[in-house]
Amino acid sequence: MNTVFPYQVLTGEIKIEVTSVKLDGRPLPLSMLSRDHKAVALHEVERSRWDEARLDLRVVLPEKELAEGPWDDVACLAALTEAATNARTTVRLRRSDAGWWTGSLVLFRDAHLTRASLTVMVAATVDDESGRLIGTAEEPWTIELDERVPARKQELNIHETDFRNGPETWLRMFQDAPWLVETTGDMPTVHLNTGFEGLVEFLNGGGAPVEKAVRGMLAAQIAAEAWTAMFNAAVGDLERDGAGRPQWPAGWRDGVLRSMLPDVLPDLSISDALLEVHLRLTEGGWQELQPRIQYAAARRAKTHKNIANGLRAMSRDVETER
Structure with missing residues (x-):
């Protein structure tokens, strides 16, 4: 599910970089x-x-597209958010002579808990309507408050094994499946079936642009299924306090819930969203949440981007053959 705007938006890439802190x-x-x-x-x-x-901060926008497009009063804004605390800080960036957009954003320690997300939004006047969103950075930065190493935490293990003849005997009953997501351990694992002809070789291969685009679509499908499975497992494992309220889990389950809940229930605070999904699971209404969970998982897997890239690559390939 991708947002459709009733006006023209940017298609070029928006890049953000933290230059110093x-x-x-x-x-x-x-x-x-x-x-x-x-x-x-x-x-x-x-x-x-x-x-x-x-x-x-330093941000690079698709300047040629901006210059030729139907947009006026273009503004570039950086936004720092954390779902756990509902904190949000926004600053307007300035365009430099070099063509970059630069500025500084202040993060206050007492307004944040563990991890904040930094992204960029581009707004402009379109069809005489000011302040319309015309683009966002596809790859935000992560600001880790409690980490000494600037790296994104691993979210998935990838395990290549033969479901039919491999050492994990419990996988044999799934020998016809190309992959399987396991959420019972300390780290969720995607098992890739090396016995499924051509799967692992294709995912690990190179090839022409069309092949790479199709590989991206397949990888996005696997990732979306993994995020859906992880979310459902995290909600199913919630523990409750003496008053019956769900408690935030530890480990990867905490990260998955904090990442996906704002997309599953965007109108609620992160804490209220946790309570709501728990109530839906235990008292009814869980099935009604499934489309929202699928949407949140697809956003994490960047399914829309990979499908769009794949369709464009295949379209170009067909035109080349004519």
């Missing part, structure tokens, strides 16, 4: 920033207590 005015070592992982670790061994972090 200061904790209470003290520069953070560059080793605490990772462009590869798009993450910042704010918890230093030498300075575990601090009040505010200032993030210096």
Whole structure:
């Protein structure tokens, strides 16, 4: 499920980068920033207590498309949010002579808990309507408050094994399945069936643009199924306090719920959403949530992006053959 806008929006890529960070005015070592992982670790061994972090940002927009498109009064805004605390900070960025959009955003420690998400939104006047959203960054940064290593936490184990003849005998009853998601361990695992002809070789291969696009679509399908299974398992394993209210789980289940609940029940706070899904599971209405859970899982797996890329690649391939 992808949002359809009744006006033209950007199709080009929007990139955001944290160029430097200061904790209470003290520069953070560059080793605490990772462009590869798009993450910042704010918890230093030498300075575990601090009040505010200032993030210096640089954003690249599709300038040619902006110049040729039907948009006026373009504004680029950076937004820092954390679902666990409902915290939100927004700052307007400025366009530099080099074509970048730059600015600084302040994160206040007492307004956040463990992990915040940093993204970019582009707004403009369209059809005489101001403030319309025309684009967002597809890959936000993660700001880790309690980590010393700037890396995204692993969310899935990928295990390649033969379901028919492999050492995991419990998988043999699923020998015709191309993959299976297991959520019973400390880390959820996607088992890829090496006995399913061509599957693992295709996922690990290279090839032409069309093949890469189809691979992306397949990987997105696997990821969406995994996120759906993880969410359902996390809700099913919730423990309750003395008053019967659900408690936040530990480990990967906590991360999955905090990540997906804002998309499953966007009109509720994160705590109320947890209570609501628990009530739906125990008292009725769970099936009505399934389309929303599927939508949230598809967003995490970037299904819409991968399908769009695949369709475009196949369309170009057909036109080339004509």
